[in-house]
Amino acid sequence: MRRIYTIIPLVILVSGIAIVLYSTFKSDDAFTENLINSLSKSLEKDLTDYLNPLRDEFLGISEKYNTKWEDHMGEDSLAEYLIPSIAGTPAFGSVMLYNDKGYNFLIYRERNTYVTSLLTPDHQQTGVIWSRRLYDNTVSSTWTEVIKGQMERREFVQGIMDEIASDDESVIWTGIYQSRLLKEPVIAAAMDWTSRADSSIYICTIELPVRLIIRHLQKFSRYDNRRIFFAMNSGQLIDIPERVPDTIRTFEIEHIDGLLGTIQDSIILTLLDSWKALGGEVDMTFFQELGDEEWWIHIREFNSFERINAVGIAMTEASMKMGIIRTYSRIIITIAFLLISIILYLIASKKRKIKSPAKVPQDEKDDWQKMIQKGESQHLEFKSALRMDMNLGQVNPKLEDVIVKTIAAFSNGEGGKLIIGVADNGDILGLEPDFSSLRKQDSDYFEIHLRNILKQQFGVTFITTNLEILFPVIEAREICAITIGKGTEPAYITTVDKNGNKTERFYVRSGNSSQEIQSLKEITEYIGKRF
Structure with missing residues (x-):
């Protein structure tokens, strides 16, 4: 009987893998163009789920702060509003809110606390005062940073404001850079609006840690050599790497043009050149041989976030099919593991029942x-x-x-x-x-x-x-x-x-x-x- 208990899960596991292999390579849905199209749909959904909270936060901030900064936008009130936003949206690393009058508020997450600082137009001190806050906005400690931090913040703000001013869009995206605050690679999005109270231009910038984006797209790690990227209305491109880069440049004012979406990946650039040569239409699937590899790419229209007009995914035919096999094999292995666990539990229960003679009162x-x-x-x-x-x-x-x-x-x-x-x-x-x-x-x-x-x-x-x-x-x-x-x-x-x-x-x-x-x-x- 125990042999039967052991053999049944193994038969289920082997049969399941055989069915997956057969269906992957024989079914109509397993044609390569259908596979890449299906992955593109899944990518669109995952990115929509990831970016919707960012869009809602932008809209919420712009609606709330349509007033004069000096009226009720002190450091405590800003922190009170933004701490729940950051706590409730794990994708956010830091939020910076500033205007063209020289006000600059910054908040970022550090473990289970939130660090804030506020610069005003008349800030002439040689240091920046930082406050560490708990979730209830209680200040637990403060410290001062030397003037270098203040100058870097003003340079960052000026670079973003110049870029938005020269662009027809109200949202811009940066490529990957090393955040000085979070000390890890990030992608940032910035949005501007004009205050109804005094016509000041306000800008909100949110940094998104790359590691969290990669984690959110973890299902695509099953596919070797995959390429994922955004295409902007302006022609700007941002790629999402397979893993967090080991080394990355920091945000420098003189390099801001390079940070705003330069892709260095030669395969993506080659495929995108081919896409443009084919007319650059969205919702397009095409195939191209690069060396000894057969690459497939699908570019899909993306309307869930302002300025991003398309998302693309590319991979080789071999890695695509191997990824599908890995996906279903994991499901089958999980089911087999559960079956084996249940059977072992039943065997153990039976042993306990047999081996434990009834106690007599x-x-x-x-x-x-x-x-x-x-x-x-x-x-x-x-x-x-x-x-x-x-x-x-x-x-x-x-x-x-x-x-x-x-x-x-x-x-x-x-x-x-x-x-x-x-x-x-x-x-x-x-x-x-x-x-x-x-x-x-x-x-x-x-x-x-x-x-x-x-x-x-x-x-x-x-x-x-x-x-x-x-x-x-x-x-x-x-x-x-x-x-x-x-x-x-x-x-x-x-x-x-x-x-x-x-x-x-x-x-x-x-x-x-x-x-x-x-x-x-x-x-x-x-x-x-x-x-």
Whole structure:
């Protein structure tokens, strides 16, 4: 049975993988152009889910701060509004809010705290004051940074503002750069609006850690050598790498044009040149050989975020199909693991059920002791041992046959109780002699051995529904007390003679002993009356 438990999950696993391999390479949906199109749809959905909170945050900030900064835009009130936004949107690393009058507020996440600072137009100090805040906006500590940080912030702001001023769009994106605040590669998005109160130009910039974007697109890591990128209305391109870059340049004012979407990947550039030569239409799938590799690319229209007009994904045909296989193989392996876990749990439960003899309450122990004191009867019989012959000092298989015969006789009659480990005169002998003859010397293994004997003669249903096996401790010795119910059908036992011939025998209770009925006529008459 255990082999079957082990083989079934393996058969399911192997069959599942075979089905996946067949369907991947033979079904109509597995044609390469359909696969790349399906991946493109999945990419569009994942990016939409990722960017929607950023869009909503931009809209929320622009709507809330359509006023004069100096009216109610102090550091505390800005932090109170933006801390829940950052906490509720894990994709956000930092948020900077500033205007053309010289106000500049910055907040970024650091572990479970939020660091803020505010620069005003008249800020002439040699340092920038930073505050560390908890989620409830409580300031836990403050410190001052030398003027370099202040100058870098003003350069960053000026570069973004100049770029927005020279662009027809209200949102711009940067390529990947090393954030000085978060100390990791990021992509930033900036949006501007004009205040209805004083016509000031406001800009909000949000930094998105690249590692979180890659994590959000983790399903695409199954595909080797994949390429993912955004295409902007302006022609700007931003690629999403397979892994976080080890080294990346920082945001410098003189390099801002380069940071705003320069792709260095030669494969993407070659494929995009081909796309433009084909007309540059969105929702296009095309194929191109590059060296020894066959590359497929799909560029899809993207309307979920301002300025981004398309997203693209490209990969080789071989990596595409291997990625599909990995995807479904993981599902099958997961299902097989769950099946194996369930089966192992059932096996363990069965072992516990078999290996843990029922505990006998004290009042039931007293009942057994009183029963033994009354002696054997038509409904009670004692046996010194299951298999250890006390006279011979060795295992005697015939004793096990006697146990089987007695249980059959009780079942064929009105039921009864059989106690092993008690002499005919009622002396408590215990099961120690039987324990010493077994591979494991305890009542757990004794019960396993006893049930195996009875299962061979009567079957699982009989011993499950018609027997109760307990192990009371009487006079500091463990005995085996078997309660046999009144059977619902005749119980025969099978014996084998010296020549290997099998014979079915029928036993009943007669007084305080078990007797065989040998006459077929008598057996038929008894069964007719009893059952």
